[in-house]
Amino acid sequence: MKLSLFIFWLVLSLTLFAARQEPQPETSKEYQIKAVFLFNFTHFVEWPAASFHEPTAPFVIGIMGRDPFGSYLDETVRGENLQGHPLVIRRFKSLDDVDACHILFINIADKEEIKHVLDKVKGKPVLTVGDVNNFARQGGMIRFITESNRTRIRINLEAAKQADLTISSKLLKLAEIVETQSK
């Protein structure tokens, strides 16, 4: 048993050594995954042809509020295109900047502010995505939720329909469907 004891102490000291190793720079894997979700949405949602001015007009993913993705969203869409529309990322500083985009990721905590943004794009074919509480019930179309350490999605189908967006049944099957809460 002396040998085992030795081995365990060896293990202990090694793990302590390992624990001291420097962590790498901060980037969240959570948002890496969400960035890929955003990219994948382009395959599962149909935008009306009218949402593009010309056949080679870019497909715009907009970010409203603080950008949580770092460079990751850019890396994800680099070189990608959707039926000839190159994918581009635009970051909007203020509500007034928000204009023609196809997906709008809203990273704002304040409910009232979210409402302003949603109102601004209301009726336009813009897929609104967010991950704050009640985002979908408030009228946002897709909300990311973290459940048991995994990313799930919640879809407000009615809101998407009103914006003339068709969400594939394949995506719907994986999502929880909610309705806008009138209030």
Next chain:
Amino acid sequence: MIRQQHCLLLNRAPLFRLVRLVLTVILSIMLMPYDAFCQSQDLLPVDTLKKLSMEELMNLEVISVSKRFEKLAEAASAIQVITKEDIQRSGATSIPEALRLATNLQVAQKNAHDWAISARGFNTDLANKLLVLIDGRTVYTPLFSGVFWDRQDYLLEDIDRIEVISGPGSTLWGANAVNGVINIITKKASDTQGLYIEAGGGTLLNDFIGLRYGASLSPDISLRVYGKYFDRHDAVFPDGTDASDSWRMGQGGFRMDAKPSAKNTFTFQGDYYNGKVNLSTGGNSDVYGSNVLGRWSHAFSDHSEMTFQLYYDRASLTQDVPESRTEDNSIVLAPAGTLKDDLDTYDFNLQHNVGIGKSNRVVWGLGYRYTHDVVENAPGLAFSPNRLDRNLFSVFVQDEIKLMKSLLFTLGTKIEHNDYTGFEYEPSTRLQWNVTSKQTLWSSVSRAVRMPSRIDRHVRLPTPGFSPIVDNLLIGGANFRSETVIAYELGYRAQLGSKVTGSIATFYNEYDDVRSTSLSPPDPVYGLQFPLFYENNLEGETYGFELNITYQVFDSWRLRGGYTLLKEDIRVRPGKTDFNNALNETADPKNQFSLQSSLNIFKNLELNAGLRFVDSFQFNTSGVADTVSNYAELNVKLAWMPIKKMEISITGQNLLHNHHAEYVISKPNPSAEIERSVYIKVAYRL
């Protein structure tokens, strides 16, 4: 075997001390302050993430550390994953039936309750080159290094996935992963919340019921308990008469998962089962056992995670052994009797994944397994010694080195020490080239060993009725060594467009010291050459490939096809002999083909079908080859969901023949065949 009614731990002081030591160490580590939570996360390659389906993305742990190590390793091996959806859609009623979905396995049903399952051949009656794990617990038996498939069960609804890796996995996975690894992973308790009930019955599966309830004890702790029972009808003999081999079994268990902090996860689980099998040869067999397992994973940082695992498993068997006679029936060699076996296994495992610098990922680990086996011998089947304690120590280290952005080189070895043959080395190297984000080319060379099992060294087929002329028909070989393989693999995995994924794995295996049966020198009076005994006089090569293609025809229709080619040349080493003429180790079809279709007719109506073709193959009857004919068989499941939480289904299995043979055990006794069958099932998820 003598059933030990009292506490085994107290009986074995050294073991008790070891367990206590382990617990002390774990406790002391737990008490150390590791509270500096670290925000940074391991970044995954963007191309890898983009390759994943939405389901797979949803299954990614947002905060994870070491899973990725496994994922990368898997990409460069002949792995096929049977998902929970595959299992549900197939209508499988047992783990072996679910394993038919992995086209890189050979699966043959022997009778109503037993299967022969192997990868890359050697699917003999006592198939012994596969490592099978259920949630990290090894389930092959050291009696013969094979698996008693009639005692491996679970509520299929709660199985998350089954990973099937063909080819040696010894470096990482450990003992007995000579030709492949089957890794059965159940869902986390947090994924099985609420009530689930299933019940049904049919022509072969007379009736079955399954029940599970899952609840959250706190936001961080989830628990489930389950129970199930089934009763299976007899298979038939070739002439259609009952084979008297019915099988019924009950099983229950629990699993608790806790994640008190982002850096610690705990799992505690256990199962108990009790089954009764009728035997075609007469009498019956009681199979019962239980296990408990605890696992703790701790993330020191994003680049360093350690997992400790402890389990205890008890497997018991009480089996009637028929009378044995000479071929002309004139002499009773041994009267009928009962064999009892109680096997206790204590296993400790530690694994540490750690990233060193930017281009090295090291995985290393330690393992210790102690088995205590007690056999109560039958007159015609015995083990000598009947009581045996065995120790297995193992240590492994593997480094994955990023040579270039898309080129990974993996080098590692496992060193094991067992009580039969001492030290064994199982090294492997692997090269993975990510040609593009959607294509991977990989190659590997590895060595694996199958250590001796009880049967190789200690089995006896006594013949008291013929004593003293012959005392035993067969005995284990006192000098039986480990069987070895050196495997060369080359594989390619690709996503072709958005609808097709495919993989091909080719292999060339060189075997040495494979088990053979030798004759004793003739006795001076009668010239009889008994007892037969085991030696290692076989050698040879096997080669072939496994092809697998998935085609998503429409959103609602998926096809999956598989083809496996296996060629074997196992022969007696020059100058040596084998009583079985090198026929006893290979009972494998050269060609296997399968096609599975999953179709959603409407949103609430699913039609699934699985067609399989298995080539004819040769098996051994005392040194002469006989043939099992080729066959094609079809399973179909139609499922209707009248409401979201309820599924009513009808499943037809083996629909193309009244009955067909998949395996033959011993001539001249007839072997059981598998009948066409139908069952109905109602499942309700609350």
